Amino acid sequence: MSQLVELALICPQEQVERVSDALMELDALSVTVEDADADSPDEQALFGEPGMPIPRAGWQRSILKTLFGTQEEASEALTTLLAQDFAAEVHVQGLVPVDDQDWVRLTQSQFAPVPITESFWIVPSWHEAPPQARTVMRLDPGLAFGTGTHPTTRMCLRWLARQGEWSGRRVLDYGCGSGILAIAAGLLGATDLTGVDIDPAAVTSTGHNAEANGVKVQVGQPELAQGEFDLVLANILATPLKLLAPLLCAHLKPGASLVLAGLLERQAEELAAVYAPWLALSVTDAEDGWVLLTGTR
Numbered sequence: 001m002s003q004l005v006e007l008a009l010i011c012p013q014e015q016v017e018r019v020s021d022a023l024m025e026l027d028a029l030s031v032t033v034e035d036a037d038a039d040s041p042d043e044q045a046l047f048g049e050p051g052m053p054i055p056r057a058g059w060q061r062s063i064l065k066t067l068f069g070t071q072e073e074a075s076e077a078l079t080t081l082l083a084q085d086f087a088a089e090v091h092v093q094g095l096v097p098v099d100d101q102d103w104v105r106l107t108q109s110q111f112a113p114v115p116i117t118e119s120f121w122i123v124p125s126w127h128e129a130p131p132q133a134r135t136v137m138r139l140d141p142g143l144a145f146g147t148g149t150h151p152t153t154r155m156c157l158r159w160l161a162r163q164g165e166w167s168g169r170r171v172l173d174y175g176c177g178s179g180i181l182a183i184a185a186g187l188l189g190a191t192d193l194t195g196v197d198i199d200p201a202a203v204t205s206t207g208h209n210a211e212a213n214g215v216k217v218q219v220g221q222p223e224l225a226q227g228e229f230d231l232v233l234a235n236i237l238a239t240p241l242k243l244l245a246p247l248l249c250a251h252l253k254p255g256a257s258l259v260l261a262g263l264l265e266r267q268a269e270e271l272a273a274v275y276a277p278w279l280a281l282s283v284t285d286a287e288d289g290w291v292l293l294t295g296t297r
Contacts, residue, residue, distance in 0.1 A: 003097040004068065004069060004098050005070060005071050006094075006095070006096055006098045007067075008064070008065050008093040008094045008095070009091065009092060010061060010063060010091045010092075011063075011064050013062060016064065017288070018289060019086070019087060019090060021150060021151065021290070022086075022087075023066045025152065026077035026080055027068070027069075027077065028067060029067040030066065030067045031065070031066045069201075071095075075095070080237075085266075115130075116184075117158060117161045119132060120134070120161045122136075123136050123137070124139065124140050125140050125212075135188065137180070137183060137184060137187060137213055139183075139209055139212075153180060153261070155287055155291075155292040156233060156235050156261050160181070160188060160259075165189045166188045166189040166190035168191070170230050170231075171185040171186075171232075171233070172229040172232045172233070174236075175197055175202075175235065176195030176196060176203075176219065178206060179207075179210055179217060179219065181195075182215075182217045182233075183209055186217065193216065194219070194229075195218070197222075198221065207219050228256070229256060231258075232258050234259070237262045237263075238262065238267040241262065241263070241271060242271060245274050249275065252278070252297040255297065256297050258294065258296075260281065260294070261291075265283075268283050268293060278297060279295040
C-alpha cells in the first residue's frame with residue numbers, strides 16, 4: 001500500500017481559513033481542522049444552525065491536518081507556507097507517513113454543488129443540479145487541484161462566465177490541475193482547448209473530467225502547448241507565474257486575454273510589473289485575500 005504524508009500544524013483561530021486555503025493552493029490533498037485542546041478542560045464547542053455557516057472557521061488553537069502525496073511535496077509546501085507573513089504564528093506539530101485510504105471517496109460527503117454565477121454551477125456526480133443552473137459542470141474531487149471551492153478557482157470561473165460566449169476561441173489552461181478552467185471554457189462555447197500540467201495525475205484527471213462533461217481537451221505536458229491562443233489561463237502561484245511570464249505571453253495572440261490567479265493581494269503589484277513588458281495587468285476580482293489579474297495583449 002502506498003504512503004501519504006500527514007502534516008499537522010498548530011494555527012491561531014484568525015488564520016485558520018487563510019492557512020487552509022494556502023495549503024490547498026500548495027497541492028494538499030485534503031485539510032481538516034480540529035480543536036487543539038480537545039479532551040482537555042480548555043476544549044471548546046462550535047455550534048451552528050442547520051444549513052448555516054459555523055460561527056468561526058476554527059478554534060482558539062486549531063490543529064490543521066493536511067495530506068500530501070509525498071514527503072517532498074509536504075516539505076516544499078511547508079517551506080513555502082512558513083515564508084508567508086500571515087503564517088508567522090503557525091507552528092509545526094508533526095510530519096508523519098500514513099496509509100493511503102482513498103481519501104477522495106471518504107470525503108465525498110463534504111462536497112456540495114458550488115455556484116459560480118446564478119446560472120453556472122459545479123455539481124459533483126452524486127448531486128442533482130439545482131433548478132436555476134443553466135450551465136452545469138460535473139466535477140468530483142480528485143488528486144488534482146481544482147474543484148471550484150477555492151477562491152482563486154472561483155474567480156477564474158466567474159471571469160470566464162461573465163465574458164459570455166467563447167465560441168471559436170482557442171484557449172490554453174496552463175497548469176490545468178483538474179482541467180476545470182479548460183472545461184468551463186468548453187461548456188461556454190470554446191472548441192479548441194488545450195490543458196497542460198507537469199503533474200501526470202493532473203493530465204489524467206483533466207482527461208477524465210473533460211470526457212465526463214462532453215468536452216474535448218487536448219491535454220499533456222507543457223510542451224503540448226504550441227502557437228498562439230485567444231485566451232491563456234494560469235491558476236498557479238506567484239513564483240512560477242513570474243518565471244513563466246515570457247512563455248505565457250508568447251502564447252498570446254494580439255488582442256488575446258491573459259488571466260492569472262493563485263496570488264495574494266500583496267503580490268499583485270510585483271507580478272504586474274513582471275508582465276509589464278508584454279501587457280498591462282490589473283486586479284479585476286478579489287476574494288478572501290486572493291486576487292485575479294487580467295489583461296489584454
